Structure formats: C-alpha cells, structure tokens
Amino acid sequence: QVQPVESGGGLVQAGGSLRLSCATSGRAFSMYVMAWFRQAPGKEREFVAAISCGGGSTYYADSVKGRSTISRDNAKNTVYLQMSSLKPEDTAVYYCAADRTCVRTSAVVGDYDYWGQGTQVTVSS
Numbered sequence: 001q002v003q004p005v006e007s008g009g010g011l012v013q014a015g016g017s018l019r020l021s022c023a024t025s026g027r028a029f030s031m032y033v034m035a036w037f038r039q040a041p042g043k044e045r046e047f048v049a050a051i052s053c054g055g056g057s058t059y060y061a062d063s064v065k066g067r068s069t070i071s072r073d074n075a076k077n078t079v080y081l082q083m084s085s086l087k088p089e090d091t092a093v094y095y096c097a098a099d100r101t102c103v104r105t106s107a108v109v110g111d112y113d114y115w116g117q118g119t120q121v122t123v124s125s
Contacts, residue, residue: 002026002077002114004096009119012086016123020081022096022116029077030054033099035112036070036081038092038121045095047107049081059105064090086123093118 008020020036035050049070050059058070064083072079079096097112104111 001100002029002032002098004098004114004116006094006096006116006119009094009121011122011124014086014088014123014125016086017082017084018086018121020083020094020096020119020121022079022081024077024079024096024098030074031100031102032114033102033105034070034072034079035097035099035106036079037095037097037109037112038090039095039118040089040092043092045109047109048094050105050107051079052105053102057105059107061107083121086121088123088125091121091123093120 002024004022006022036048039045051070055072067085069082095118096116098114099112
C-alpha cells in the first residue's frame, strides 16, 4: 500500500499559480494510478485530475482543463499538480489519491484506495 502526503498549498491571489506535490511512502508507486481531488466547504469532494501508472495518460475535470497539469516522477514516488490562472472558485482542500489498479484513470472517489490528509488552497480575489 501507499500513504500519500500532500504539500504546496497556500494563499494565492487570483491569476496566480501553485504547484502541489504528493509524496508517497510504500512500495510500487508506479503500480498506482494517482489523482487529485478537491473539496470546498459545504460541497462534495470532486475530481480534479488523474494520471496513469506510467504517466502517459492524463485526465482532467473540465473546470481545470487548460489551467492545470498533472505529472508524476516514479523515481521519486511523487505526483504533482501545477495550477495556473487560479480563480477564487478553486479554493478548496486538495487531496491526493491512489488507485491500486492500472486499468483506468477514474474520476470517481470510490475507485481510489488510499488518500492523503489534504492541503488547503485559498485563492483571494
């Protein structure tokens, strides 16, 4: 199993950029699909982006497409989310998640087996 730990959140002005990182402990990081989700106060957790085991395939929510890039470094057991042109509506706790199958890049919360504690991203207007 893996244990994701997020970092890189913070306060940023609208239009700014942030890079979130998710480092994982455990074995076989390259055998997990990795994803980012987010949850704003009073709202359900929603999908942001996912990346395949080898990193060759990515999948984004429409709300962040064109503004965000997910990537991974399997040698460092780390996945990243680069976000730009941030908007106040991007304010949320961002969670890193791992799916122990390599057959899908899912947007469904229930398809992911391991979750980090989250990192807060606040975008001021």
